[in-house]
Amino acid sequence: MRIAEQERDDVLLRRAAKGDEEAFTLIYRRHQAAMYRFALRMTGNTWAAEEIVQDVFMTLMRDPKKYDATRGALGGFLYGVARNRVMKHLERLPREIPLEEKNEDGTGFGIVLQDALTPAIWAEKRERMQQVRAAVQELPVEFREAVVLCELEEMSYEEAAQMAGCPIGTIRSRLHRGRALLMAKLEIFRGVPRRASAAR
Amino acid sequence: MTCEEFEAMGLDAERDASLSAAERAAANEHAGSCSRCAALQDSWQAAGVELRAFAEDTAMAQAPARVEMRLRQEFRTRHVTLKVRRTAVVGAWALAAAAVLVGVVSWINWRKGSPNEMSNELKSAPSVTNSAGNTANSVPNPVAPMQGGGAVQQRGSAGAAASQTLVAENELSGFTFLPGAVVTDTDGTAILRVRLQRGALGALGLPVNEERANEWIQVDLLVGDDGLPQAVRLPQ
Numbered sequence: 001m002r003i004a005e006q007e008r009d010d011v012l013l014r015r016a017a018k019g020d021e022e023a024f025t026l027i028y029r030r031h032q033a034a035m036y037r038f039a040l041r042m043t044g045n046t047w048a049a050e051e052i053v054q055d056v057f058m059t060l061m062r063d064p065k066k067y068d069a070t071r072g073a074l075g076g077f078l079y080g081v082a083r084n085r086v087m088k089h090l091e092r093l094p095r096e097i098p099l100e101e102k103n104e105d106g107t108g109f110g111i112v113l114q115d116a117l118t119p120a121i122w123a124e125k126r127e128r129m130q131q132v133r134a135a136v137q138e139l140p141v142e143f144r145e146a147v148v149l150c151e152l153e154e155m156s157y158e159e160a161a162q163m164a165g166c167p168i169g170t171i172r173s174r175l176h177r178g179r180a181l182l183m184a185k186l187e188i189f190r191g192v193p194r195r196a197s198a199a200r
Numbered sequence: 201m202t203c204e205e206f207e208a209m210g211l212d213a214e215r216d217a218s219l220s221a222a223e224r225a226a227a228n229e230h231a232g233s234c235s236r237c238a239a240l241q242d243s244w245q246a247a248g249v250e251l252r253a254f255a256e257d258t259a260m261a262q263a264p265a266r267v268e269m270r271l272r273q274e275f276r277t278r279h280v281t282l283k284v285r286r287t288a289v290v291g292a293w294a295l296a297a298a299a300v301l302v303g304v305v306s307w308i309n310w311r312k313g314s315p316n317e318m319s320n321e322l323k324s325a326p327s328v329t330n331s332a333g334n335t336a337n338s339v340p341n342p343v344a345p346m347q348g349g350g351a352v353q354q355r356g357s358a359g360a361a362a363s364q365t366l367v368a369e370n371e372l373s374g375f376t377f378l379p380g381a382v383v384t385d386t387d388g389t390a391i392l393r394v395r396l397q398r399g400a401l402g403a404l405g406l407p408v409n410e411e412r413a414n415e416w417i418q419v420d421l422l423v424g425d426d427g428l429p430q431a432v433r434l435p436q
Contacts, residue, residue: 024271041258061274125253168218
């Protein structure tokens, strides 16, 4: 199994294309979390994120030849497919406000109780996370994408630009605008007066 | 660096790998000299902390196990279907190839068979000629080759064996056996066309009209291997 895990994605994909289910499962397990997080942060909806992840890997299953190993890593290709799905989803439901959702473990969106917090601290943290999440979700799609890729996925500007299919200057500009809007929203949530130049 | 330039690219100068060292130094210098931009940078750093906290909270998020189950199920279905489809396609092609092969072999056999039949017929023709020749040899009569010629025409329309039977039947038909003649085997017989007076038939035991006994007629005599006439026929 350890040897299999060290196998390259393109080798696994070739095996999967020939009907090797274990190879396909290995690819899925390697990349599903990143795809899911990206979709979740972009849509703010666990059901949509689940559907998008499924679509991404169905695309890979249906037509593995779409991926060209000479053009980049499989992760980047999957990000591109996921991004397209996310954009389609957001176009279809431009103003969807998700209801409170539960994770499989019964906790709310994105909040996992991993440490021993007092209920008051946990509630405060949860409220703060909801505010950040709401602020991110209210950003226009292109700004949101730049923020999610650069701030949440911690990609470099080059990687984000490659992922979004635009020049690095565009990513920087979108990130600047996104940050400004985000700061303004977070300050509103905090009760701090909005900075005049923030949303300029 | 101006305030606008700082807002555009100075807020995250340390992380932005596309900035040169000089640009980073200029951004730091501007943040140190401009209180508004310094406050903006502080605000962004505070927002960055909250974003990182949000990112950490969702860092463990992953697709539910049911997605993997559904995908694996779909994978199995798809590849089983593909295998079945591939097998069906291969089978269909194999059948088509077999049909073509059978057709080609049949055609080749047919093509080979046709010249054989023709050569058989061609081979059988000289034997007919020989038999006709034999007849001509055995019957020193100019009519005999004509009979042989007629026989060849008949053989051309029917099979060789059947035509030989027909020839025998035709050659022996119309003969009237002479009284006392016993024909057991026609193999050694010969047909002779002769010209004689009608009255000579009386010598062979046939009834003759006395009034026309002097008339000359042509008759075919079937002569046995002992040289005696066995039957007589009046040719048409």
